Amino acid sequence: MPDIKPVISIKNVEKSYYGNKVLKGVSLDVMPGEIHALCGENGAGKSTLMNILFGMPVIHMTGGFEGIIEMDGQEVHILNPRQAMEHGIGMVHQEFMLIPGFTIAENIKLNREPLRPNLLGRLFGEKLMSLDTLTMKSDARTALNRLGLDVDENLPVDGLPVGYMQFVEIAREIDKKNIRLLVFDEPTAVLTESEAEKLLDAMKRLAAGGVGILFITHRLDEVMQAADKITILRDGTQIKTLNKADTTAKEIATLMVGREVEMRQKERAEQEEAPEGGREIAMSIRNLRVDMPGERVLGIDLDLYKGEILGLGGLAGQGKIGVANGIMGTYPTSGEIIVGGQELKLNSPKSSIAAGIAFVSEDRRGVGLVPDTSIELNMTIPAMVNQGRFLRHIGPLSQIARQEIRENAEKYIQELDIRCTGPRQAVRRLSGGNQQKVCIARALVLAPDILLISEPTRGIDIGAKSLVLDTVDRLNREQGLTVLMTSSELAELRLICDRIAIVTDGKVIDILPPDAPDADFGLAMSGVPVGTQSGGAAD
Amino acid sequence: MSNVKTILKNIGAARLIIILFLFSLIIAAAGVGQSMSVLASDSLVRFGMNLVLTLAMVPAVMSGTGMNFGLPVGILCGILGGLTSIELGGTGMGGLVLAIAVALPISAVAGYLYGRLLNMVKGSEMMIGTYVGYSMVSIMCIGWLLMPFKNPSMVWPIAGRGLRTTISMDSSFGSVLDKLWAFQIGGLTVPTGLILFSLFMCLLVYLFTKSKTGIAMAASGDNPRFAEASGISVNRSRIIGTMLSTMLAAVGIVVYAQSFGFMQLYQAPLNMAFAPVAAALLGGASTSKIKISHVIIGTILFQSLLTIALPVANVLMPEGNLSEVIRLIVSNGIILFALTQAGGGRE
Numbered sequence: 013m014p015d016i017k018p019v020i021s022i023k024n025v026e027k028s029y030y031g032n033k034v035l036k037g038v039s040l041d042v043m044p045g046e047i048h049a050l051c052g053e054n055g056a057g058k059s060t061l062m063n064i065l066f067g068m069p070v071i072h073m074t075g076g077f078e079g080i081i082e083m084d085g086q087e088v089h090i091l092n093p094r095q096a097m098e099h100g101i102g103m104v105h106q107e108f109m110l111i112p113g114f115t116i117a118e119n120i121k122l123n124r125e126p127l128r129p130n131l132l133g134r135l136f137g138e139k140l141m142s143l144d145t146l147t148m149k150s151d152a153r154t155a156l157n158r159l160g161l162d163v164d165e166n167l168p169v170d171g172l173p174v175g176y177m178q179f180v181e182i183a184r185e186i187d188k189k190n191i192r193l194l195v196f197d198e199p200t201a202v203l204t205e206s207e208a209e210k211l212l213d214a215m216k217r218l219a220a221g222g223v224g225i226l227f228i229t230h231r232l233d234e235v236m237q238a239a240d241k242i243t244i245l246r247d248g249t250q251i252k253t254l255n256k257a258d259t260t261a262k263e264i265a266t267l268m269v270g271r272e273v274e275m276r277q278k279e280r281a282e283q284e285e286a287p288e289g290g291r292e293i294a295m296s297i298r299n300l301r302v303d304m305p306g307e308r309v310l311g312i313d314l315d316l317y318k319g320e321i322l323g324l325g326g327l328a329g330q331g332k333i334g335v336a337n338g339i340m341g342t343y344p345t346s347g348e349i350i351v352g353g354q355e356l357k358l359n360s361p362k363s364s365i366a367a368g369i370a371f372v373s374e375d376r377r378g379v380g381l382v383p384d385t386s387i388e389l390n391m392t393i394p395a396m397v398n399q400g401r402f403l404r405h406i407g408p409l410s411q412i413a414r415q416e417i418r419e420n421a422e423k424y425i426q427e428l429d430i431r432c433t434g435p436r437q438a439v440r441r442l443s444g445g446n447q448q449k450v451c452i453a454r455a456l457v458l459a460p461d462i463l464l465i466s467e468p469t470r471g472i473d474i475g476a477k478s479l480v481l482d483t484v485d486r487l488n489r490e491q492g493l494t495v496l497m498t499s500s501e502l503a504e505l506r507l508i509c510d511r512i513a514i515v516t517d518g519k520v521i522d523i524l525p526p527d528a529p530d531a532d533f534g535l536a537m538s539g540v541p542v543g544t545q546s547g548g549a550a551d
Numbered sequence: 552m553s554n555v556k557t558i559l560k561n562i563g564a565a566r567l568i569i570i571l572f573l574f575s576l577i578i579a580a581a582g583v584g585q586s587m588s589v590l591a592s593d594s595l596v597r598f599g600m601n602l603v604l605t606l607a608m609v610p611a612v613m614s615g616t617g618m619n620f621g622l623p624v625g626i627l628c629g630i631l632g633g634l635t636s637i638e639l640g641g642t643g644m645g646g647l648v649l650a651i652a653v654a655l656p657i658s659a660v661a662g663y664l665y666g667r668l669l670n671m672v673k674g675s676e677m678m679i680g681t682y683v684g685y686s687m688v689s690i691m692c693i694g695w696l697l698m699p700f701k702n703p704s705m706v707w708p709i710a711g712r713g714l715r716t717t718i719s720m721d722s723s724f725g726s727v728l729d730k731l732w733a734f735q736i737g738g739l740t741v742p743t744g745l746i747l748f749s750l751f752m753c754l755l756v757y758l759f760t761k762s763k764t765g766i767a768m769a770a771s772g773d774n775p776r777f778a779e780a781s782g783i784s785v786n787r788s789r790i791i792g793t794m795l796s797t798m799l800a801a802v803g804i805v806v807y808a809q810s811f812g813f814m815q816l817y818q819a820p821l822n823m824a825f826a827p828v829a830a831a832l833l834g835g836a837s838t839s840k841i842k843i844s845h846v847i848i849g850t851i852l853f854q855s856l857l858t859i860a861l862p863v864a865n866v867l868m869p870e871g872n873l874s875e876v877i878r879l880i881v882s883n884g885i886i887l888f889a890l891t892q893a894g895g896g897r898e
Binding site: 340342360361362364365366371373375378379380381382383384385389393394396397398400403409410411412 | 758761762763764766767769770773774776777779780781782783784840
């Protein structure tokens with residue numbers, strides 16, 4: 013087919029943020045009418061690639077990128093999202109960018125409304141012309157019909173089912189007359205199964221009309237169902253581009269997760285000997301539901317054994333982050349949690365702390381720290397408030413015990429190697445890694461039985477990463493601290509955890525040993541437990 | 552050089568401007584032949600009498616409700632305490648103590664209710680607070696007429712009932728703090744008791760901020776989500792902060808009135824929140840961060856400015872009402888300038 017040129021051709025694109033290379037030479041072509049799936053874990057470089065494609069400011073503010081992007085054989089320079097639109101690139105966002113109070117038709121035609129001249133318009137130009145509502149509606153109708161969506165275009169977007177909003181987004185993109193390439197960024201993440209089915213149908217229909225489609229997803233069944241070609245990214249490297257016909261879900265899963273680096277896995281010979289039934293349960297979770305926006309937990313049963321490190325893995329938005337927040341009571345929670353034989357009062361951080369649970373939040377700046385306050389106070393506030401420590405009492409009155417607070421801070425600064433000018437420095441001024449260490453110190457000051465630690469290495473450099481992980485590992489080993497560690501980075505879970513539970517769609521899909529094959533993790537993340545996939549995807 | 556820069560940065564552009572303005576006013580005052588010692592004495596008195604009112608901003612800002620524009624709520628409670636003390640014949644130090652003793656429980660209750668209200672309107676506390684203050688002042692305008700006070704020095708002489716708009720405190724506890732341990736150096740009078748009492752209140756508030764409750768309150772103001780996750784009840788902290796602020800306002804107005812020599816009723820408390828807010832902001836506080844030092848520096852700057860600007864304006868514009876107009880422009884101008892600094896100089 014020498015005549016057909018790819019809609020878009022990305023050639024050897026590289027990108028680094030502040031010296032940290034996030035894309036290491038990615039090349040891919042999308043032909044007209046092709047559905048090209050882009051797979052990879054969180055942080056594999058998918059969104060960076062999309063940002064480049066759309067000329068997002070974040071790319072150009074950080075020094076641009078290397079490599080060439082061609083459309084129809086012509087090199088293009090996309091410097092801002094507007095130019096991307098002019099080149100006919102459309103994007104269906106993960107979060108809905110719709111105005112709730114406007115009707116479907118108004119949302120679809122927003123800022124591209126057909127105009128009708130009127131008196132003011134004639135005098136003052138286009139900005140004051142009337143909207144041609146009839147054309148708007150019929151255009152919207154056409155776009156909706158192309159998607160096979162039977163809904164009244166006069167309805168307001170507010171109150172529509174989530175799936176419909178997604179379709180309105182797509183309709184807005186395909187209504188743009190010059191649309192050549194449509195990017196779907198995890199479009200099925202918020203949809204029900206039947207809605208997702210419908211969406212895939214709509215995608216196929218659009219592709220049949222000659223539009224090229226780039227489909228970002230981690231649901232391998234959808235990839236197998238809809239895609240023609242599959243490109244797999246891992247840590248910014250293009251692992252492979254495959255034809256769907258030549259591959260299996262299992263192969264993709266392995267390629268997505270696999271690490272070339274050999275992992276130093278934890279030795280757990282002595283723990284293997286303990287009979288599974290005889291181990292003491294530190295915390296037992298039954299039917300836990302947590303209403304945390306973006307990370308909903310929809311009924312999880314989990315037992316945390318005393319003295320183990322249990323990992324919670326899974327992709328972003330699937331609910332793993334919600335679990336620790338639910339146990340801690342920072343988001344509305346229901347279900348049953350038993351800690352040390354006692355039922356835990358839910359939705360009450362105070363009772364959780366009283367039950368011997370300490371929490372290092374994934375949201376370091378938002379929840380983890382009091383930014384303008386000193387390191388020493390950040391470490392000790394919960395202990396003061398909940399346990400009455402670090403205080404001198406004078407009758408009913410109290411004063412903070414400065415000496416004790418200072419000594420405590422100095423101890424942890426040394427132990428965790430916190431780089432700072434002194435215990436009185438405001439934590440706002442610390443680097444991410446050092447802030448994280450302050451958060452860990454704060455949790456440890458509470459002398460917990462169970463440590464919940466979420467995304468402990470997010471946004472911190474490699475050196476600090478290993479120190480944080482080593483600290484958790486050492487506390488577990490030396491003091492028998494029970495740890496529930498939530499992380500998006502499977503590699504670090506496999507490094508120090510005894511067991512790893514994979515959370516997908518708000519439920520625990522599978523609990524795997526850290527040395528389980530890559531494919532098992534990959535499949536669990538896409539919602540398929542190991543027990544059920546044997547045979548099916550393997551052949 | 553870099554040292555000078557850091558010092559200047561620490562002082563902040565806003566404070567620098569005000570300090571320069573203050574200096575130019577002092578020079579102008581000297582130029583028009585004003586007595587420096589009189590101006591200095593007046594500045595000291597005004598500093599002392601306003602300090603506690605400004606201090607009332609501390610618990611409010613620390614607990615995260617922003618500047619307490621609802622200060623009149625506390626002020627009304629303080630006035631009520633003062634009136635009760637006068638009614639019961641309290642004089643001298645005893646009268647002052649009685650006034651504060653009556654004002655505190657009333658302001659505690661009022662502050663609690665006001666705090667409950669502020670918890671319902673998170674995010675717009677300052678605007679709601681302003682209108683709460685206005686409403687309470689208006690309600691109390693009726694209250695002052697109806698309350699069963701009988702003391703002839705307070706009620707309208709002809710009707711025999713209803714409180715007067717200004718009530719002289721000469722016969723009760725006017726100037727008790729100002730005169731306590733007061734001494735003179737040259738022409739300068741130092742109201743020792745007044746300043747010591749106000750600074751002592753600052754010390755109490757400082758000690759509170761370093762107590763368990765105070766630390767919990769500061770944490771909820773600085774980062775409510777951190778506080779909740781640490782087992783601190785943010786709502787409770789905010790109520791405590793609002794109560795304390797209201798109680799300090801009550802004490803503050805009693806101190807203010809004894810120094811001023813009059814209890815001012817009816818519309819007088821209406822705009823009394825603005826000067827303390829402006830003083831705190833000038834001192835370097837923002838709507839989310841405040842220190843005792845901000846309060847002290849801000850009160851000195853703001854009150855000295857007002858004290859010195861008035862006689863200068865009088866001399867420059869002797870024609871009738873014009874000096875009064877200038878005074879209003881200056882004081883409101885400073886308040887306006889201070890309010891633009893509410894973000895703490897952040898951009």
